[in-house]
Amino acid sequence: MNRNHDILNPTEVDQFGLTAAALLREGSQSLPAGIKDRLYAARLKAISVKKPEKVRIQQHVLANITGNWSSGSRPFWDKVGWIAPLIVLVFGLIGIANGSKTLGSTILPNWMLPS
Amino acid sequence: MASPQELSDFLSSVEQRAFKQAVYAVRDDDAALDIVQDAMIKLAEKYGDRPASELPLVFTRILQNRIHDWFRRQKVRNTWVTLFSNMGKKSDENDDFDPLESLSAPDDSEIHQDGAFKLERTQLLESLESEISKLPARQREAFLMRYWDELSITETALAMSCSEGSVKTHCSRATQALAKALKLKGITL
Numbered sequence: 001m002n003r004n005h006d007i008l009n010p011t012e013v014d015q016f017g018l019t020a021a022a023l024l025r026e027g028s029q030s031l032p033a034g035i036k037d038r039l040y041a042a043r044l045k046a047i048s049v050k051k052p053e054k055v056r057i058q059q060h061v062l063a064n065i066t067g068n069w070s071s072g073s074r075p076f077w078d079k080v081g082w083i084a085p086l087i088v089l090v091f092g093l094i095g096i097a098n099g100s101k102t103l104g105s106t107i108l109p110n111w112m113l114p115s
Numbered sequence: 116m117a118s119p120q121e122l123s124d125f126l127s128s129v130e131q132r133a134f135k136q137a138v139y140a141v142r143d144d145d146a147a148l149d150i151v152q153d154a155m156i157k158l159a160e161k162y163g164d165r166p167a168s169e170l171p172l173v174f175t176r177i178l179q180n181r182i183h184d185w186f187r188r189q190k191v192r193n194t195w196v197t198l199f200s201n202m203g204k205k206s207d208e209n210d211d212f213d214p215l216e217s218l219s220a221p222d223d224s225e226i227h228q229d230g231a232f233k234l235e236r237t238q239l240l241e242s243l244e245s246e247i248s249k250l251p252a253r254q255r256e257a258f259l260m261r262y263w264d265e266l267s268i269t270e271t272a273l274a275m276s277c278s279e280g281s282v283k284t285h286c287s288r289a290t291q292a293l294a295k296a297l298k299l300k301g302i303t304l
Contacts, residue, residue, distance in 0.1 A: 006287075006291050007291065007294050007295055007298065008290060008291060008294050010287075013286070013287055013290045013291070016290050016293070016294055016304055017258065017261065017262035017286065017290050018262055019304045020243060020262065020290075020293065020304055021262035021263040021265075023236075023239065023240055023243055023304070024135065024240070024243065024244070024247075024259075024263055025132070025263065026236075026240070027135070027240040027244065028131045028132050028134075028135045029131065031131055031134065031135075035134065035144065035148070036131075038148050038152075039130040039131065039134060039148070039151065040130075042130070042148070042151060042152035042155050042156075043123065043126045043127060043130060043155060045152065045155075045156060046122075046126060046152070046155035046156045046158065046159040047119055047122060047123050047126070047159060049156055049159050049160050050119055050122060050159040050160070050163040051159065051160055051161065051162070051163035051164045052163075052164075
C-alpha cells in the first residue's frame with residue numbers, strides 16, 4: 001500500500017475508528033420496533049436452549065466402624081490405592097515365572113528347559 | 116459459567132450491534148435477523164456453559180462464521196438459479212436494494228434535539244454505514260471488531276483466524292478507505 005496516499009496518520013486512524021464506532025453505536029440504538037421485537041424473540045429462544053449447567057454430584061457420606069459420619073475421604077488410600085493392584089500383579093508374575101521354572105525342571109527334559 | 120441471566124444480559128447488549136454488522140455484510144434485514152438468531156442459539160446451545168468473560172469473543176466468531184456460511188449458501192443457490200432460470204433475466208435486481216432503508220428516523224424520545232442537528236447526524240450515519248457496507252469483507256470485519264466490538268488486536272486476530280499484522284493492515288486500510296470516501300462527500304469525522 002502506498003502510504004503517501006493515506007490521508008490519516010497512525011494516530012488519526014485510531015481516532016477516526018473510535019469516532020466512527022461511537023456514531024455507529026448511536027445509530028444502532030434507533031432500530032425499528034419490529035426489528036427489536038424479533039431480536040428479543042430470538043434472544044428468548046436462544047436462552048431457552050441454553051446448554052445446561054454441569055451438575056456436581058457430591059461424594060457419598062458414609063458411617064465408619066465407630067459410627068462417626070465421615071465424608072469418605074481417605075487421602076492416604078486415595079494416593080496409594082491405585083498402586084496396590086500393580087504391586088500384586090508384578091509379584092504374581094514373578095511367582096508364576098519361578099513356579100513354572102521349578103515345575104519344568106521336574107517334568108520336562110533338560111533340553112526343553114530355557115537355558 | 117455464565118448463568119441464564121448473564122447470558123441474557125450479554126445477548127441483550129450485543130443483539131443490536133450484531134444485527135447492524137450482519138446488515139452491513141448481507142444487506143438484507145431478514146437474512147441478518149436469521150443470522151443473528153442462529154448465532155445466538157449456537158452460542159447458547161454449544162457455549163452456554165462458558166464463563167461470561169469468554170462470551171464476547173466466542174459470539175463474534177460465531178457471528179462471522181454465520182455470515183460466511185450465508186455467503187456460501189447464496190453462492191450455491193445463485194449457481195443453481197443461474198443454471199435453471201431464464202437466461203435473459205437479469206440477476207442483479209437485488210443490487211438496487213438499499214440496506215439502510217430500515218434505518219429509522221430518531222424516535223420521539225429525541226424530540227429535544229435540534230432538528231438540523233438530527234438531520235445532519237442521520238445523514239452522516241447513513242453515509243458512514245453505506246461506506247462500511249462497501250468495504251471488502253475482511254476489512255469491514257476487522258474494523259468493526261476493533262472499534263465497535265472493542266476487541267484487542269490479539270482477540271480480533273483470534274476471531275478472524277489471521278495474524279495480528281493482518282488485523283492491523285485490514286484496520287488501517289478500512290479506516291483510510293472510509294476517511295477518503297467520506298472526505299469526497301465533504302464529511303470529516
